[in-house]
Amino acid sequence: MANSSSVEKMTDLMAKFIAHTAKKLPDDVIAKLEELRSKEDSPMAKTIYDTMFRNQELAVKLNRPSCQDTGVLQFWVKCGTRFPLIDDLEVLLKEAVIKATFEAPLRHNSVETFDEYNTGKNVGKGTPTVWWDIVPHSDKCEIYTYMAGGGCTLPGHAMVLMPGEGYEGVAKFVLDRMTSYGLNACPPLLVGVGVATSVETAALLSKKALMRPIGSHNPNERAAQMEKLLEDGINAIGLGPQGMGGKYSVLGVNIENTARHPSAIGVAVNVGCWSHRRGHIIFDKDLNYEITSHSEVTL
Ligand code: SF4
Structure with missing residues (x-):
């Protein structure tokens, strides 16, 4: 059974994970960019890859997003029917986005369609987007985070x-x-x-x-x-x-x-894009987590 402290804990962990993915690319993307940099011969291509890596280094060092467009947040959730926070998940993810928006910080990227104003919090009608895969008989919750840039x-x-x-x-x-x-x-x-x-x-x-x-x-x-x-x-x-x-x-x-x-x-x-900010985190029923997309992260 979820209680308010576990909801708060998961909100906080997700806000930190979103902020981390805004600043550091996943391991597989970094490895592939390194491979492509080594295979290009033209000075222009090599210079651009060097600039991308310099950008990545500075983002971590200065604790800033690695691209100015931190996108619209999208989540793909594979949630077990027995995960204790299943009922709170959608509201909790919205709160985590607001928290990350101010703490990371993230660019304000949620404009109410037809009303044409920016909510200033990265949330709005239907955003962040949450897609659900319900997993029977499981008490785990897997979450893919994605920043969909323009x-x-x-x-x-x-x-x-x-x-x-x-x-x-x-x-x-x-x-x-x-x-x-x-x-x-x-x-x-x-x-x-x-x-x-x-x-x-x-x-x-x-x-x-x-x-x-x-x-x-x-x-x-x-x-x-x-x-x-x-x-x-x-x-x-x-x-x-x-x-x-x-x-x-x-x-x-x-x-x-x-x-x-x-x-x-x-x-x-x-x-x-080259700045493919995708994260993957798996929670167990006690909110212990495993991050498979990024190495050496403690939230
Ligand atoms: S396409 Fe990707 S790297 Fe380029 S501006 Fe958009 S989010 Fe940034």
């Missing part, structure tokens, strides 16, 4: 392909998006692709794909092959770091899929 959100797109377009249609859809909007999203990009029946199922999967670690693959062999083909294809565009040209355009391509209607393929793309 630039990296821009290439997002979903559609249902005409019957007969097939997997070639999926590849064309993704590459069309990357050649037209990829540049705007601060490459190298993590490209999430959802393949399902309708726009909403594909769109949610494309965002879920961005929660997967860089270097992981879809368990289906053919989907994994498509991840590789898309990665090679998008790299061949030559966006390079910050779109200024280079041999590599992506941190990776992650595809998530479900079964689908026989005559329809819904496809969606979502993009994470």
Whole structure:
């Protein structure tokens, strides 16, 4: 049974975790950026990567967000039905965002649609976004945090392909998006692709794909092959770091899929930028936590 002190404790831990993810990139993103820096030859590409790493160092040293756009907060929650704070979770996450906004601090990124005013707290109608996966018989709670910046959100797109377009249609859809909007999203990009029946199922999967670690693959062999083909294809565009040209355009391509209607393929793309601020934390029923995305963190 939740009590007010455990709600307060989890709110505080989540506020600190959000603040940490704003200032330090996850381990897999840092490792991939280091790899890409070592593989680029052009002085411009190398200088941009050096600047990105300098930026990261200074963000930690000066205790400031690593990018000025700290995004709209989004959470993917995989919560056990027996997790003691399940009933309080959505309210608690909203409070944690407000706390992090002032303590981190985070940029004020929640504008009430149609009323056109900034709430100044990073919360508003429906924000932060919380997606739920309910896990039966579990007393744990896994939370993915994500900061959806303006630039990296821009290439997002979903559609249902005409019957007969097939997997070639999926590849064309993704590459069309990357050649037209990829540049705007601060490459190298993590490209999430959802393949399902309708726009909403594909769109949610494309965002879920961005929660997967860089270097992981879809368990289906053919989907994994498509991840590789898309990665090679998008790299061949030559966006390079910050779109200024280079041999590599992506941190990776992650595809998530479900079964689908026989005559329809819904496809969606979502993009994470080089500053891919994704965090992953797992709580047990006593609020002991494990952080898998960032090493050496104590909240
Ligand atoms: S795309 Fe990413 S790195 Fe570029 S400004 Fe937006 S949040 Fe920052």
